[in-house]
Amino acid sequence: MSNRPIITGIMACDLMGAIGKNNKLPWNSEEELEHFRKTTIDNVMIMGYQTFTSMPERALENRQNIVFSRTARIQIKENIVFVSSLQEFLSLINDYKDQKCFMIGGAQIVNLFLANNLITEFILTKFKRTYGGDVFFPLHLLENWSYIIISEHTDFIIYKYLNPG
Numbered sequence: 001m002s003n004r005p006i007i008t009g010i011m012a013c014d015l016m017g018a019i020g021k022n023n024k025l026p027w028n029s030e031e032e033l034e035h036f037r038k039t040t041i042d043n044v045m046i047m048g049y050q051t052f053t054s055m056p057e058r059a060l061e062n063r064q065n066i067v068f069s070r071t072a073r074i075q076i077k078e079n080i081v082f083v084s085s086l087q088e089f090l091s092l093i094n095d096y097k098d099q100k101c102f103m104i105g106g107a108q109i110v111n112l113f114l115a116n117n118l119i120t121e122f123i124l125t126k127f128k129r130t131y132g133g134d135v136f137f138p139l140h141l142l143e144n145w146s147y148i149i150i151s152e153h154t155d156f157i158i159y160k161y162l163n164p165g
Contacts (some may be wrong), residue, residue: 004090004093004094004097004118005044005093005094005096005097005098005099005100005101006100006101006120006121007046007093007101007102007103007113007118007119007120008100008101008102008103008119008120008121008122008123009102009103009104009110009113009114009119009121009122009123009124010036010039010040010102010103010104010122010123010124011104011105011110011122011123011124011125011137012025012027012032012036012124012125012126012127012156013124013125013126013127013136013137013139014026014027014126014127014129014130014131014132014133015126015127015128015129015130016130016133016136017136017137017138017139018130018131018132018133018135018136018137019105019106019107019133019135019136019137020054020106020107020133020134020135021131021132021133021134021135022134023050023053023054024054026131026132026133027127027131027155029127029155029156031153031155032125032127032153032155032156035125035158036104037059039102039123040063040102040104041062041063042062042063043063043064043099043100043101043102044063044064044065044066044096044099044100044101044102045060045063045064045065045066045102045104046066046068046089046101046102046103046104046109046113047065047066047067047068047103047104047105047106047109048067048068048069048105048106048107048108048109049067049068049069049070049071050106051104051105051106051109052065052067052069052080060077060079060080061079063079064079064081064096064099065079065080065081066081066082066083066089066092066093067080067081067082067083068082068083068084068089068108068109068112069082069083069084070084086112086116103118103119105137106135107135107136107137107138110137110138111138111141114138114141117163117165119163120162120163121160121161121162121163122142122145122159122160122161122163123150123158123159123160123161124137124142124158124159124160124161125156125157125158125159126156126157126159127155127156128155128156128157129155142161144164145161145162145163145164146161146162146164147159147160147161147162148160
């Protein structure tokens, strides 16, 4: 992993790990979205196809976007690249070693990246209540990671987890 860029996970979940409901965020928090925007702007975002289709167009601007998709292959914009496998992603990611790279989800991609030890650190916003959802973050996979609290807000806390490996 030493020659590859550092990949930081960045996501938000509720107390039960919910990250999505009906292909949307279960909450409506401008403050949390602003944190996400400020953190990822002018950097590389890595995501699954469902996450890509659920995002507003402006969220993809001023960022290089790498989208995992088994079917989409056409580069629709200069800042969007599709990959169909982890192997294809790994051959491409070295092109971005001078940029910050953020894995933004969803559930399949976070599981894939954590299972393959590709995440060095994880910025996780945890809302202080449950919202319900149909897609969940695998919180148990971060149990052995150390963490610090970056900031605490009325509705959520932002943590930074560090990979023990």
